[in-house]
Every structure is written in structure tokens, then in C-alpha cells.
Amino acid sequence: MLNKGLPAACLTLFLCLLVIVHNVKADVSYSVLEEMKRGYVIGNIGKDLGLNVNELFARKARIDAEGNRKRFCNINVGTGDLTVAEMMDRENLCREKLSCVLKFELVLENPLELHKITLHIQDINDNLPVFPKDIIKLEIRESADKGARFRMIEAHDADIGQNAVQNYMLERNDYFILAVSPNNDGGKNLELVLDKELDRERQQELTLILTASDGGIPPRSGSVQIHVTVLDANDNAPVFTEEVYRATLPENSPIGTLVIKVSATDLDEGINGEVTYEFSRASSLAKTAFTLDSNTGDITVSGPIDFEEESIYEMRVEGKDGFGLSTGTKVIIELTDVNDNTPEIFLKSLNSHIPENAPPGTEIGIINVQDRDSESNGEVHCVIGSNMPFKLVPSIKNIIPL
Known part of the structure; x- marks a missing residue:
């Protein structure tokens, strides 16, 4: 310990002497693979520096780390070997540097002597390639x-x-x-x-x-x-479930009656797959009689439908997606007759003056009977009162001689 009472000149002389004896000798350099176990021999520093084991022991040879937190090397004074004192991980010590170098000093006493040691840590393949995301x-x-x-x-x-x-x-x-x-x-x-x-x-x-x-x-x-x-891209047109839709409906069905439902599917997503419906071809009579729901495809009765006026309706329906791709289908609606008409009698001709001696079978008039209904609903049976000197004889269709 320095004496605080020494003159300034003496203190200067002591420091100079300390620098003079701090003698730095030749450097040595070694390489070692990372992650070698403790005790692994890196090299024989005694032989490399020309120092025998007796000298190493007598001069208290030791390794000092130079700015390193850990002392990764030791010297075996009995053999002169430089050994691994602590396992070295190159990635922890040097991160991504291409060169990973640790520096130490071999310290000898009596007289004081230093040797710089450079240790190159060599990489081994101990890490996997890793992507930033799973x-x-x-x-x-x-x-x-x-x-x-x-x-x-x-x-x-x-x-x-x-x-x-x-x-x-x-x-x-x-x-x-x-x-x-x-x-x-x-x-x-x-x-x-x-x-x-x-x-x-x-x-x-x-x-x-x-x-x-x-x-x-x-x-x-x-x-x-x-x-x-x-x-999704709008690359699919709607496709109807049927090429032709057919429905049968009694005439005079009330307004709001569901006739048939058309349906088309579009394989696209979102607005590209949303299908709307509209009549692409329909007569004015059909548009008066039926309504097409643009969103559901339901066709319902919206006006009077009379078998005697129109018995079959043929319409074209178009299905269109959100960006204009479309396809079409046919709808055929057949009305069935309902017995909603009474027979009508028309006197076509009549001979009102008949001689009393007219022979039986003499034709005296022609009556036309009509019923606007169809098939059995339009079949008419005519009768004449009993106790009358006349009879009805069917002639051509709907015309009965009297």
C-alpha cells in the first residue's frame, strides 16, 4: 500500500518502476469449437511459450480475462495445458459476428510477465433455421x-x-x-x-x-x-335448378297464391353470388296475372286468371348476380278449369206458325247452347218440359233442333 506521507518525487519513481517491470511477451493464438465441455484441452501454452511445468508452478501462472465477465479458460500448471473452464456458446458471446474472438492474459510472477492469448471460437451447426412466424x-x-x-x-x-x-x-x-x-x-x-x-x-x-x-x-x-x-372473383354465372319450371294452377286462384318458386345458385361469394330474378320475356297478360319476387324467386298470383281467357302462360325468367352475370330459364303455368260459367241459350231460328196437321219430326227451330267451361264442366244437357208435343233432337255440336 502506498504511504500517503511520501514526497511527490518518490511517488513518481515508484510508478515508473511499476511500468518497467510490467513486461509483455509474445502473443499466442488458439482456436476451439464452441460448446466444448469443461476440461477440454485447447493447447499446451507452456510448450508454446517455452515454459516448463516447474516454472509455471513456481511463478504462479494464471489466466486473467480481459474485459470478459467469465473466465472461460484455465491453465493446468502441472501440465501447461490451456483448458476449457466454462462452456462457450458462440451465438451468445458474439451474436451474428462472423469472427468470434476472446482475449485473455497469462500472468506470471517473480518476475512479473504477461502473455496475450487470443482464442477464436469456431461455429458448430447447433442451431436450426427458424422462420419469424409459425x-x-x-x-x-x-x-x-x-x-x-x-x-x-x-x-x-x-x-x-x-x-x-x-x-x-x-x-x-x-x-x-x-x-x-x-x-x-x-x-x-x-x-x-x-x-x-x-x-x-x-x-x-x-x-x-x-x-x-x-x-x-x-x-x-x-x-x-x-x-x-x-x-372470390365473379367468374360464375347463376345456374337454375331446372331448365324448365312447370306448375298447374286452378283458375280464379286468389291473389297472393304461391304458384312456383324458381331458384338459381351462384358458386361465387358475397355480392358475386347473390342472385336476383326478373321476367326477361312475358306477355302483358302474364305480367298482370303474376308477380315475381326479385329476391326469393317466388311467383305468385297478382291479378285475375281465367282459364277461358288464357289457359297456358309461358314466361322467361332471368337470374342475375351482383355484377351482371346472368342465365335464364322457362316457366310454364297451366291453368285448370273450374266450373264457373253457366250455360247460355241462343235461339238461332224458330218457325212460330206450325200447321196442326204437321207430321211428327217436323223441325220448327234451332237452339244453340253454350258453356265456356271445358271438358266435363262445359258439357250441357238440355231438357224440355213434360206434357209438351215437342222434343229436343241433338244436331251439330251445341246446336239442338227443336
Whole structure:
């Protein structure tokens, strides 16, 4: 310990003497693989410096770390070996530096002597390539052109050189290939390239596996899942469930009666798949008699329907999606007759003056009987009162001689 009472001149002389005896000798350099176990012999520093074991012991040889938190090396004074004192992880010590160097000093006493030791930590392939995400999510519209490119994120490997990431491989699939090219900072540009056009109606989602591998022996690898959601494009027209819709309806059905429902489906999503309906061809009479709901496809009675006026209605209905793709179908509505008409009698001719001696069978008049209904509803049976000297004789259709 320095004496505080010494003159300034004496203090200066003491410091000078201390510097003079701090003698730095030749440097030595070694290399060692990272993660070697404690006690592993790096080299024999005694032989390399020309020091025998007796001298090492007598001069209290020791290793001092130079700015390192841990003393990763020891010297065995009995053998002169420089050994691993603490397992060294290159990635923890030097991060991503290409060169990982630790510096120490071999300290000898009596006389005081220092030797600088440089220790190069060599990388081993002890890390896997790792992608920043477990899943990469992409949304790609099905209308994307063949050759479209989608940038991918690189994998990272904490190792360096050949032990870092060297190759990428995309799992075989029907739609994408992988394009890899070098970039300016020494890494690689990764792009998914669309090799076959997507079809959302055929496959809405895809799962791809991208694998990165390093150049170690044996190589190590890491993978990431790419989840592709195929977005819809309006590439499908509506399709009706029937080419021709047929319905039978009694005449005089009340307004609001559901006649038939047309339905078309569109494989697209959202507004591209929303179908609306309208008459594309219908007579004015049909448009008066029937209404088509544009959203549901329901055709209902909206006006009077009379079998005797029109017995069959043929209409064309168009189904259209949100962006104008459309298709058509035919609707045929047949009315069935209801007995809603009374027979009508028309006197076509009549001989009002008949001689009393007219022979039986003499025709005296013609009566026309009509019923607007059809089939059995339109069949008419005519009778004449009893105790009359006349009878009805059917003639041509609906005309009865009297």
C-alpha cells in the first residue's frame, strides 16, 4: 500500500518502476469449437511459450480475462495445458459476428510477465433455421394471373457460414413454385410464384410447407406453414335448378297464391353470388296475372286468371348476380278449369206458325247452347218440359233442333 506521507518525487519513481517491470511477451493464438465441455484441452501454452511445468508452478501462472465477465479458460500448471473452464456458446458471446474472438492474459510472477492469448471460437451447426412466424397467411384473389409473385419472409439461423441457411424448398403442390434469388445484403429473396390459376369454387384454401435448410453436416432444417385463402372473383354465372319450371294452377286462384318458386345458385361469394330474378320475356297478360319476387324467386298470383281467357302462360325468367352475370330459364303455368260459367241459350231460328196437321219430326227451330267451361264442366244437357208435343233432337255440336 502506498504511504500517503511520501514526497511527490518518490511517488513518481515508484510508478515508473511499476511500468518497467510490467513486461509483455509474445502473443499466442488458439482456436476451439464452441460448446466444448469443461476440461477440454485447447493447447499446451507452456510448450508454446517455452515454459516448463516447474516454472509455471513456481511463478504462479494464471489466466486473467480481459474485459470478459467469465473466465472461460484455465491453465493446468502441472501440465501447461490451456483448458476449457466454462462452456462457450458462440451465438451468445458474439451474436451474428462472423469472427468470434476472446482475449485473455497469462500472468506470471517473480518476475512479473504477461502473455496475450487470443482464442477464436469456431461455429458448430447447433442451431436450426427458424422462420419469424409459425404460420404465414396469404389472401390471393382467384383472378390472379399465372406468374403473379408473392414475397415470403426469410428464415434465420444463428449459426454462420455454411452452418447458416443455404437452401429453401417448397412442398410439391398444384399451384405454386418457389423462386429464390440473392439480395443486396447477402440474404435471399423468396417469392411464391403462381404456376396455375386458382379456382375458389374448386378449392377455397391451400396449405403449403416451406422448408429452410442449412449447409451443416448433417444439415438441419426448419419449416413454416403457408396458409392461402383464395378470394372470390365473379367468374360464375347463376345456374337454375331446372331448365324448365312447370306448375298447374286452378283458375280464379286468389291473389297472393304461391304458384312456383324458381331458384338459381351462384358458386361465387358475397355480392358475386347473390342472385336476383326478373321476367326477361312475358306477355302483358302474364305480367298482370303474376308477380315475381326479385329476391326469393317466388311467383305468385297478382291479378285475375281465367282459364277461358288464357289457359297456358309461358314466361322467361332471368337470374342475375351482383355484377351482371346472368342465365335464364322457362316457366310454364297451366291453368285448370273450374266450373264457373253457366250455360247460355241462343235461339238461332224458330218457325212460330206450325200447321196442326204437321207430321211428327217436323223441325220448327234451332237452339244453340253454350258453356265456356271445358271438358266435363262445359258439357250441357238440355231438357224440355213434360206434357209438351215437342222434343229436343241433338244436331251439330251445341246446336239442338227443336
